Amino acid sequence: MKATKRQYAYYTGMFMILVVALYGIFLLTGKSFIWEGDGLAQHYPILEKFYTWLHQGSLTGWSWDLGLGADKLTTFSYYVLGDPFSYLIAFFPKGRLELGYNLLILLRLYASGLAFLFFARQRSFKPASQLVGTLAYTFAGYSLYVSIRHPFFLLPMILFPLLAYGIDHVLSGKSWIPLAIFTGLALISN
Template sequence: MKSVTLRRPALREELRRYLLAFLLGFGSLLVVILPIIIADGGYYIYYGDYNSQQIPFYNLANDAVRSGSFGWNWYTDLGVNFIGSYAFYLLGSPFFWLTTILPRSWVTFAMPVLLCMKHGIASLTAYAYIRRFVRSPHAAMIGGLLYAFSGFQLFNIFFNHFQDVTAFFPLLLIAMEELVNQNRRGVFALSVALLAAINYFFFTGQVVFLVLYFIVRCFSKDFHASLKKFFLVLLEAVIGVMIACVILLPSALAILANNRVSEHLFGMDMVAYSDRTRIWRILLSLFLIPDVPARPNLFSSDFGKWASIGGYLPMFSMAGVLAFLKQRDGHWAKRITVICAVCACVPILNSAFYALNGSYYARWFYMPILILALMTAYSLDNRQIDWKYGFRICFIFFAAFAAISLLPTKEDDEIHWFSFAEYPFH
């Protein structure tokens, strides 16, 4: 009885922290967008695809679900397979299904609240994952918020449904850790089913990352892997995919005939990017707040404008990460970060996160970003880690970007100084 009495206050305190992690993520975004909502009469109008796709799709899908029209949908193009066509956007998302229990007239108004909920849950799940590796709950809380409001997240408000994936992704890593280290069965299968149902496109990248994660973690003393547990992980992964087949199979029927699925990289395109600004843009996204989608400034390019390149961690940038990398040789987080960095710079390895598709996307960056947030939280939690090295490297990159911004440009035989990309306001 005494041990139970001692554990209950600790449990209540931990539950309070989980609630706080959610509320901080939810409230932080709400404070930012609430003035916009008020000014627009209750609507949240953003930009591009958010207005032209996300809002109409939520309303159309609500009408289809409420009328029981799960088969052929005549209100999209000339008619489409409803489940297969909308599985990518919202059909497997718990957030979407929440809107179906609201009055139909509330759906559009509920979307910004749901967006705040997504950030709140991302903060909560990231906190739950990072908490496993740091002693201080405050450091873990900061790490969770860094993940929830990373440059990747802010860039992809444009693509509202991406936030559904990032909100729940940490559950996959938590479930794998629980299965391997605590022998807690069934949770990994459910997590796989959830993420596979939410978005099949992102799930292909998650499979690759989970394989890398498992291999890298096997070299850590705190990861109690064995051949038996490997097959348990594999079995639960298969079960999870089978559960999600209710959405995956109609999606496969809808997309396998698409020409974009069969596009692949060949020759030099497999090992080097043809866009000379791409590596620079990846580096820029790690150290500075990302540009608005399709509106690159410093490294202007006509390619990959929608690729979701983003990695910035608010306030800390890469300072904590670089300090960790320098002073924690051999740590599993450093190994997987280096592997992901190589993958990001080599086209064929980058495309491995999307079934070797030839189109360029950086939409898997949220996974290593979670590890970067963990490394920053770890650096905050350990006073013996010296941040000076990280700050120095950040300053060097800031100075390099500033110098590049001063380079002259030439257009129509006329030299321009201090010239940045200009975009219309409409």
């Protein structure tokens, strides 16, 4: 197996082990990742409404279901419209949205590690150091806290290493295109 593929495979295996160790308590107790504060009051209901609108093909326009009435695009641009992971909720059946919510949190967490490993691989660190650094970044206190409290705030954990990669690319005299692409991604992702 090629060294790059092997490193991503090691990361994936270690990620799964750590997810079971750190988030397994939720499964054992039959609990969801939906936090009783903002998760229950904002994040999950917004994702439910977004799911409905995705299936109705109606992401723009006015909705009387939002407060005293509000524009859908403006109201949802902060949480779900700019988050590419939120669109994946469309693939879950209506009765499994809570599972989708939980899995999308883990997918964002996994993607943050992939982004960091992508950045770390351009550095002159040893492969084992890259892997340890990636796992430390992925499962940092901020990531663990935010994944349950405000899962949409995991996006900066994905975007930061990509932007750093783009900056390093430019500073080493290479193309500015990766930086432009990742900056554009950051702009549309809030």
